[in-house]
Amino acid sequence: MIQLRNVTLRRGAKVLPDKVSVTINPGESVGPVGRNGAGKSTLFALLNGTLHEDGGDFSLPAHWQMAQVEQHMPETEQPATDFVLAGDTRLAALREQLTAAEDSGDGMAIAHVYSDLADAGEHDAVPRAQALILGLGFRVDELYKPVNSFSGGWRMRLQLARALMCPSDLLLLDEPTNHRTSTPRSGSNRGCNAMPARWW
Numbered sequence: 001m002i003q004l005r006n007v008t009l010r011r012g013a014k015v016l017p018d019k020v021s022v023t024i025n026p027g028e029s030v031g032p033v034g035r036n037g038a039g040k041s042t043l044f045a046l047l048n049g050t051l052h053e054d055g056g057d058f059s060l061p062a063h064w065q066m067a068q069v070e071q072h073m074p075e076t077e078q079p080a081t082d083f084v085l086a087g088d089t090r091l092a093a094l095r096e097q098l099t100a101a102e103d104s105g106d107g108m109a110i111a112h113v114y115s116d117l118a119d120a121g122e123h124d125a126v127p128r129a130q131a132l133i134l135g136l137g138f139r140v141d142e143l144y145k146p147v148n149s150f151s152g153g154w155r156m157r158l159q160l161a162r163a164l165m166c167p168s169d170l171l172l173l174d175e176p177t178n179h180r181t182s183t184p185r186s187g188s189n190r191g192c193n194a195m196p197a198r199w200w
Helices: 040-047 080-085 089-104 107-119 122-135 152-165 185-193
Strands: 002-008 020-024 055-059 066-068 170-172
Touching (some): 040 170, 066 152, 080 152, 089 107, 107 122, 122 152
Parallel strands (some): 066 170
Antiparallel strands (some): 002 020
16 A cells, blocks of 8 residues: 655645645545645655655555656657557567567577566557557547657647556556646546556
C-alpha cells in the first residue's frame, strides 16, 4: 500500500501540500482534485520518485512497477500502433534480448527468451495496443498513421495509450501541461476499460 504520514512538500519557498496523511490500498483508484498550483503534480512527483518529502514519512512498495503519462508532446514518425506498443517496456526489453541471443547464435538463450515473450503476452500485444488506441477515439484507418500527422491533442491521447500499455502496479494519470481539454473523460474511461484487469 501507499502511505503518507504528515507529509510536507516544497516547491521553492512554496509549501504544497502541507502535513498530508493518507493510505491508499492496492486496487483503489484515487483522484486528487484542486485548482492549478494546488500541488497535484507535486504529489505525483513524490510518487514517481523525482521529489522527496520535506517532512513526514512516505512509503511505497519498492517492488512496484510504475507507469505514468509523459507530459511532453511526442515528436516521432512512428506509426501510432508502434508508438503505443513501445509502452510495454517488458516486451521491448525481451525483444532486445532476443536480437542479442540470435546474433550470438545461443540456442538455449533464444529458447528462454521466446518462453519469456510468451509469458509477457507477445502473441496479442498488437491487438491490445490497438484496442487502447481505438478506445480513445481513433479510427481504424488511423492505426498506422505517423504520430506526427496528428494534432497535439490526439498525440497526447497516444501518450495516454502508451502509458496504459505498460504493465504496472501503480498508474499515474496526470493532466497534461498543454492541451488540457484534449482527452475528454469519456475517452480516458474507454481507454482504461480496454486495459486488462490484471494491470490494475
